[in-house]
Amino acid sequence: MSSGTNQSHSSQPSPLVLESVAKHFGGITAVADVSLEVTTGEVVGVIGPNGSGKSTLFSLAAGGQKPDNGKVWLNGKDVTGLATWKIARAGISRTFQIPSLFDNMSVRENLLAAAVEGDWKGAPQRASDIMEMLEISHVVDNLASELSGGQQKLLEFGRVCMRDPKVILLDEVTAGVHPNIRRIILDAIRRLRDTGITFLIIEHDMEMVREICDRLIVMDQGRVVAEGSFEDIANDVEVQRAYLGRRK
Numbered sequence: 001m002s003s004g005t006n007q008s009h010s011s012q013p014s015p016l017v018l019e020s021v022a023k024h025f026g027g028i029t030a031v032a033d034v035s036l037e038v039t040t041g042e043v044v045g046v047i048g049p050n051g052s053g054k055s056t057l058f059s060l061a062a063g064g065q066k067p068d069n070g071k072v073w074l075n076g077k078d079v080t081g082l083a084t085w086k087i088a089r090a091g092i093s094r095t096f097q098i099p100s101l102f103d104n105m106s107v108r109e110n111l112l113a114a115a116v117e118g119d120w121k122g123a124p125q126r127a128s129d130i131m132e133m134l135e136i137s138h139v140v141d142n143l144a145s146e147l148s149g150g151q152q153k154l155l156e157f158g159r160v161c162m163r164d165p166k167v168i169l170l171d172e173v174t175a176g177v178h179p180n181i182r183r184i185i186l187d188a189i190r191r192l193r194d195t196g197i198t199f200l201i202i203e204h205d206m207e208m209v210r211e212i213c214d215r216l217i218v219m220d221q222g223r224v225v226a227e228g229s230f231e232d233i234a235n236d237v238e239v240q241r242a243y244l245g246r247r248k
């Protein structure tokens with residue numbers, strides 16, 4: 001990629017471009033030098049062993065952490081190091097590995113509280129549509145703390161959808177959930193993808209990855225060590241080394 005521009009071959013800028021981003025915590029290199037470009041409606045899987053930098057990469061993209069080096073572009077706009085709410089307004093939103101809900105608020109209130117500024121009027125209808133899509137309408141008045149772990153993951157996903165993002169980052173959203181909830185998540189990703197929303201998903205469930213991802217990137221020790229289709233990756237020696245090799 002040439003410096004100073006992120007124009008892809010078409011006239012539309014890419015929804016998300018990471019250009020040589022890096023992040024260090026003291027002596028630890030969480031993300032070393034990662035470049036990535038995703039296209040509209042693409043679903044990209046991010047896999048790799050624990051501690052390989054996947055969640056930190058999401059924080060660099062969504063603004064929870066500032067990169068020490070590199071650039072983040074959203075729809076052609078340089079958003080590097082901007083506050084999370086500004087980046088959310090620019091069109092990217094993420095879930096967290098541990099859902100960050102308001103425990104003492106209802107499902108409906110949790111969704112409404114996530115609505116972006118300027119869309120208060122449309123928010124109640126939007127919340128209803130999202131609850132229907134995620135099949136949580138029957139617990140609309142339950143407190144978030146009363147939900148099952150899987151329902152909390154759905155609500156976290158729903159809160160992201162309330163912000164009307166163009167790019168959604170899902171961090172292990174199916175980890176430990178019931179197969180029925182996994183199916184709801186898979187269907188929702190497909191529906192949203194078909195409307196042109198782009199996804200980056202950190203996922204350990206290889207069946208899920210195979211079903212939904214157009215492309216995979218594999219991280220190890222803060223770097224992208226392989227990139228390609230599910231089949232490419234499944235047969236890749238570096239990947240097998242990352243997962244099976246020298247882990248303590």
Ligand SMILES: Nc1ncnc2c1ncn2[C@@H]1O[C@H](COP(=O)(O)OP(=O)(O)O)[C@@H](O)[C@H]1O
Pocket residue numbers: 025028029030048049050051052053054055056057
């Ligand atoms: N806020 C932080 N402070 C210090 N170290 C961190 C922080 N976040 C992540 N790390 C470290 O960075 C590395 C990558 O972590 P992470 O991005 O969470 O990996 P993954 O999501 O792939 O499991 C790990 O060594 C982790 O301990």
Ligand SMILES: [Mg+2]
Pocket residue numbers: 054055056097
């Ligand atoms: Mg993680």
